[in-house]
Amino acid sequence: MTRMAGIEPTHFQWRCADGVATIRLNRPDRKNPLTFDSYAELRDTFRALAYAEDVDVVIFASNAGNFSSGGDVHDIIGPLTEMDMKDLLAFTRMTGDLVKAMIHCGKPVIAAVDGVCAGAGAIVAMASDLRLGTPEAKTAFLFTRVGLAGCDMGACAMLPRIIGQGRAAELLYTGRSMSAEEGLNWGFFNALHPADKLEEEALALAAKIAAGPNFAHMMTKTQLNQEWSMGLDQAIEAEAQAQAICMQTEDFRRAYRAFAAKEKPVFQGD
Numbered sequence: 001m002t003r004m005a006g007i008e009p010t011h012f013q014w015r016c017a018d019g020v021a022t023i024r025l026n027r028p029d030r031k032n033p034l035t036f037d038s039y040a041e042l043r044d045t046f047r048a049l050a051y052a053e054d055v056d057v058v059i060f061a062s063n064a065g066n067f068s069s070g071g072d073v074h075d076i077i078g079p080l081t082e083m084d085m086k087d088l089l090a091f092t093r094m095t096g097d098l099v100k101a102m103i104h105c106g107k108p109v110i111a112a113v114d115g116v117c118a119g120a121g122a123i124v125a126m127a128s129d130l131r132l133g134t135p136e137a138k139t140a141f142l143f144t145r146v147g148l149a150g151c152d153m154g155a156c157a158m159l160p161r162i163i164g165q166g167r168a169a170e171l172l173y174t175g176r177s178m179s180a181e182e183g184l185n186w187g188f189f190n191a192l193h194p195a196d197k198l199e200e201e202a203l204a205l206a207a208k209i210a211a212g213p214n215f216a217h218m219m220t221k222t223q224l225n226q227e228w229s230m231g232l233d234q235a236i237e238a239e240a241q242a243q244a245i246c247m248q249t250e251d252f253r254r255a256y257r258a259f260a261a262k263e264k265p266v267f268q269g270d
Contacts, residue, residue: 001053004021007045009045010037011042012026019054019056019057020055020203020207021055022199023045023059031116032064033069050105057110057210060124062199067112067113067121069118070119098127104225106221110128111131113134117140122142126162130190132205133193135181140176140177159171163187167186215249219242219245251267
């Protein structure tokens, strides 16, 4: 296990307190686009989070009124038009590796989405476990707008599971923006909050989750993702094994002792 609270990333902001890490892209003048370097550093950070003992929940936050405008037009899209197939595949695999790292980091991830949330930015929000938005949030999987397929970074697998096949197909074919109200009604957003309250609400939700049994939360996240490809019998057996493992934890015993004493359990993640 490692400690990550004090890391100093180069290509995004990082803050960590009380087991909650907050990430935000740091190019607000351009609505926080992603670059080759920020993709790679985010991927590596989420991979490392799987072994972090001092981070329990991650918030991927907005910055200066916007979440992310996606891949930078000049720093990414322009150079991609000059690459050969080998380099293009290396790039698309790297972007997909960011999503896989988020899925496998073992920590619940909360996206706090304000303003523009487009392209790869929309994918980051989609790959998060929970999503909070503002009424001004505009989410667009706009890959078709630049002549690409909607099947980017797992969108065709994940988005239909969140909002439904037909709705996902419309967004991925047209590239249009999904309004905040649509996102809430369709289940993309768990809740909407005023922009000046968004981060406060995200931190409150993160703190509530971080106060829980964090080893068990890791198991929940694992099962939520692994059971996509399981039949019902397999899923029930996998959950039986996962729950039996959790029953060996000290947090399970703490909860029992607190219940017997008519007290609120204080979980410690072991």
